[in-house]
Amino acid sequence: MRIWQSVRFKIVFGFFVVIAPMVVFLIYNNLYAMKVVRQQISAHYDNLLQTNITENDNILHEYMVYLNRLESNPDVPLIQALTAADSDFMLAKIRLLNQFVRDSSGIYYGMMDTLFLFDRKADDLYYVTQDNSTYTEKKDVLLGWSRNYLRSKGRLQPDAGEWTPIVIGTEPDSRYLMWTYDLGLDVYAGVLVRDRSLLRVLEGFDVGPDGGTFLLNKEGELLANSDSALMNDNVFRRTIASRAGNYGIVKQGGKSYLVLSQASDQVDAVYAIVMRDDYILQNLPFFQKVLYYWIPLLVALLLMIYLLFLQRIMFKPLVDLIRGMRKLGQGRFDIRLPTDQSSEFAFMSGTFNNMAGQIEKLKIDVYEEQLRVQKAEYKHLQVQINPHFYMNSLNIVYNLAALKDFKSVQKLSLHLADYFRFLMQSHRQTVRLEDELRHIGHYLEIQKIRYAGKLDFDVRVRPEHLGCELSPLMVQPFVENSVIHGFGKKMPDGTMFRIEIETEADAEDPEAHMLLRIRDNGIGFPAGMLADLAAGTYAEGTGEEHLGIWNILRRYRMLYGDERGIAFANAQEGGAVVTIRLPCKGAAAAIADVPSGDGGDEEQAG
Structure with missing residues (x-):
């Protein structure tokens, strides 16, 4: 008999038919709940990211407006008209530097690093900086850059009108964004913003041990240095940059990461937040345990109890009945089945016992008749x-x-x-x-x-x-x-x-x-x-x-x-x-x- 034709298979299969939709529903319900949680967390982080980018863009825009307003500063024409030997030249320079100090404190916002003024005529650079550890190095780099790119007709670099990336020093945080403005009369004003400062708020986000916040350009190149191993993969960086404006799951190194990225309106930069998918759900242990542990354990426990129950009330009596019928077919007519079972099987066992007893008695009668026939046949053969x-x-x-x-x-x-x-x-x-x-x-x-x-x-x-x-x-x-x-x-x-x-x-x-x-x-x-x-x-x-x-x-x-x-x-x-x-x-x-x-x-x- 084929296994799928047995009562045991049909009962167990029927149990799975009944329990399987329930298990599927529970799994789907948990997966859906986890999906909702993931979407809510993603939407929350995406809103925070967008808010931070908007705030940064507004600050950068304010820096640009500030440089424009320097055109109306009366000390700028004086510096251009006077010579270094004039006493008014030195006073104008001091007043301008003092104003830079006062203004930089007012519009610092934790991002501005340096304000500078380049006098093309005097070939001199006046500036104030928040980080004096690289004071001389900044002056040399900015003066050299200004001499090469700033002329009387304005900026000559091809990306004029944009924030320009520039590297000052060899330290990990030596990447800057620079904006310059032509004040006229061969005087140019500029502002430096450290790239890392754009991530000052995002770095406070809880993204897990394997996650991180990153600043890249649209080609996937890092604008702010990062120690994360994820940034060693060029394909992964380009994938993040290409998903600007969207969030979703990205596979990397056999793991799933939630990636949220948004592009800035002011600079050629993409802000990105990357975190492990399972880290998002680590604060939801109940759902995870239900999905991965409790549901399988519950199904296994129910199946075990169900099978033990069926074994006791159905399978064992059926197996005993089948074995008894096989032994009866082999000629063992003394076989008897226990009757201490449920009423239905007790009736079947009692009927089987009666049938076996009748067959045993009938076999004895037939055997005795065969002996009588054999005796008569043997006698007939002898005569x-x-x-x-x-x-x-x-x-x-x-x-x-x-x-x-x-x-x-x-x-x-x-x-x-x-x-x-x-x-x-x-x-x-x-x-x-x-x-x-x-x-x-x-x-x-x-x-x-x-x-x-x-x-x-x-x-x-x-x-x-x-x-x-x-x-x-x-x-x-x-x-x-x-x-x-x-x-x-x-x-x-x-x-x-x-x-x-x-x-x-x-x-x-x-x-x-x-x-x-x-x-x-x-x-x-x-x-x-x-x-x-x-x-x-x-x-x-x-x-x-x-x-x-x-x-x-x-x-x-x-x-x-x-x-x-x-x-x-x-x-x-x-x-x-x-x-x-x-x-x-x-x-x-x-x-x-x-x-x-x-x-x-x-x-x-x-």
């Missing part, structure tokens, strides 16, 4: 006698008496008396092999008198086999078949017809079995007959002509249960060979199971 042999024997006695060969008549009469006396005693269950051979000797002596000078026989039996017991008339019919078919159908060729009987130990079981062989030098068995005998179909279609062989095969099977214990063959030099495998020990006990007839019965051979 079959060949009337031709009896009539021929009487004719021989008459002819010998007519010839007045009284000595032969006496000899023949004694052999006939002993022969028929043995037949009269054939109701016995067993006879010794010695008695069976003596009976065969009487038969062959009668045939020798009948066919004087044409027939002879030789018996060679081991002494240890003479005491073996066998069913009466188990061997004699084969000897009689040799005389009738082997001798009777043999063409006269001047040779004497000879029958040999011998025994030997069975090679497979020498202690318990022997082989008795009857051999003649007649015409042997026909090929078709040998084939039928080997196939076990010969006895099915034979008539009275070979009733003796059928009789012996039938009796042998009834006594020993294996008619293959008799083998038929033709000798290479000619003649038939019959080999009978007979038990030597326990033969009487085996044969005693078959009841015998009551009266004197006679045997017929074909």
Whole structure:
């Protein structure tokens, strides 16, 4: 039976059909809740990011407006018109630097690093800075840059009108954004903003140990240095820059990251927040545990309880019932099932027990009837006698008496008396092999008198086999078949017809079995007959002509249960060979199971 046809499979499958939608719903509900949380957190961080970018852009715009307002400062034309030797020049310069200090404090906002003024005519740079650690280095870089790019007609760099990235120094935070403005009269004003300062608010966000806040240009190049390993991957940086204005999940190094990025309106920069996806949900342990632990454990627990319940009330009674039916089919009619179960299975078990008891009683009745039939059949087989042999024997006695060969008549009469006396005693269950051979000797002596000078026989039996017991008339019919078919159908060729009987130990079981062989030098068995005998179909279609062989095969099977214990063959030099495998020990006990007839019965051979 296929497994999907069993009740066990259907019940378990039905449980999964019922529980699976519930599990799927729970998983979907948790996944949906986690998705909502992720979206809410993403939207919140995205709003904070946009707010910070807007604030930074407003501050940068204010710096640009401040540089524009310097055009109206009266000290700027004085610096341009006077020389360094004039006292008013130095006063104007001091007033301008003081104003830079006051204004930078007012518009610093934590971002402005340096305010400077470049006098092209005097080839001099005036500036104030919030970070004096690189004062000289800044002056040298700004002065060199101004000399190269600032002319009387304004800025000559191709990105005029934009915030320009510039590097001052070799420290990690040496990247700046610079804006310059032409005040006229070969005077230029400028402001420096440290790139890192644009991330001053974002760096306070909680993005987890593997996350970070980054500032890149639109080509994915870092504007602010970062120690994060994520920024070592060019593809990942370009992916972040290309997603400006959107947020979503990006795979990197086998992990999922939530990426939020927005572009600035004032500078060529993209602000980005990157955090591990699972870090977002770390504050939601309940959902994670429910999804990854509790739901599978709950399903496994429910399934275990359900299966134990079914095992107790359904599977075990069903298995017991199936096993009982199998044992009943194997002939074990004493099997009984327990009835301490649920009412339905108790009824089925009780009905099975009643059925088994009735079958057991019926089997005993049938077995007893078979014994009676077998007893009658065995008795019938024993009483079959060949009337031709009896009539021929009487004719021989008459002819010998007519010839007045009284000595032969006496000899023949004694052999006939002993022969028929043995037949009269054939109701016995067993006879010794010695008695069976003596009976065969009487038969062959009668045939020798009948066919004087044409027939002879030789018996060679081991002494240890003479005491073996066998069913009466188990061997004699084969000897009689040799005389009738082997001798009777043999063409006269001047040779004497000879029958040999011998025994030997069975090679497979020498202690318990022997082989008795009857051999003649007649015409042997026909090929078709040998084939039928080997196939076990010969006895099915034979008539009275070979009733003796059928009789012996039938009796042998009834006594020993294996008619293959008799083998038929033709000798290479000619003649038939019959080999009978007979038990030597326990033969009487085996044969005693078959009841015998009551009266004197006679045997017929074909």
